[in-house]
Amino acid sequence: MPDTSENDARPLVGLIMGSTSDWETMQHAAEHLERLEVPFEKRVVSAHRTPDLLFEYCGTAAERGLEILIAGAGGAAHLPGMAAAKTHLPVLGVPVRSEALSGMDSLLSIAQMPAGVPVGTLAIGRAGAVNAALFAASILALTRPDLRARLVAFRTAQTARVLASEL
Ligand code: RP5
Secondary structure (H helix, E strand, O other): OOOOOOOOOOOOEEEEEOOHHHHHHHHHHHHHHHHOOOOEEEEEOOOOOOHHHHHHHHHOOOOOOOOEEEEEEEOOOOHHHHHHHHOOOOEEEEEEOOOOOOOHHHHHHHHOOOOOOOOEEOOOOHHHHHHHHHHHHHHHHOOOHHHHHHHHHHHHHHHHHHHOOOO
C-alpha cells in the first residue's frame, strides 16, 4: 500500500499533457498543486506521437507511487482515456481549448469514455486545469489532514475574496 505520510516529497500526482503547447493551460494545474504543496511530476506524454511512452508511464504509475494522474490534451484528445486504460489510478482529464473547435472536440474526446474505463472530465481550458488540481487535492486530502487544512484554507480565502469584492 502506498505510504500516505505527509512529510515526504515523492510525487503523488502525475501531471501529463499531450504536447508542450498544452502547458499554457496545464500550468494552472501545476500552480495550484504547488500552492497546496501537493508533490507532483510533470511530463509530455503523447497518445499519438509517443504511444510506447504512454504505455510505460501509465502502466507503471501506481507502482512508482503516483496516486492520481491529471492528463491534459486537445483536439483528438486520447491521452486521458488511454491513460485510464493503462492504470486503475484515478485519471482526471482536462480538455485543452483547440484552435479549430474551441475545445469541444477535446471535451467530447475525453468525456465520452466507454463504461468500465472512467475519466473524471473537467471543464475546457484554465478552469478545468485549476479544478483538476483542486480535485486531486481533495482526493489526496481524504487521508492527509495537513493537506485537508490547506485545501479548506484555500476555499475559505476564496470565499472571503468574493464576499469582499466591489464593483
Ligand atoms: C494534442 O494535439 C495535444 O494535446 C495538443 O493539445 C494538440 C496539438 O499539439 P501540437 O501540434 O501543438 O504539438 O495531441
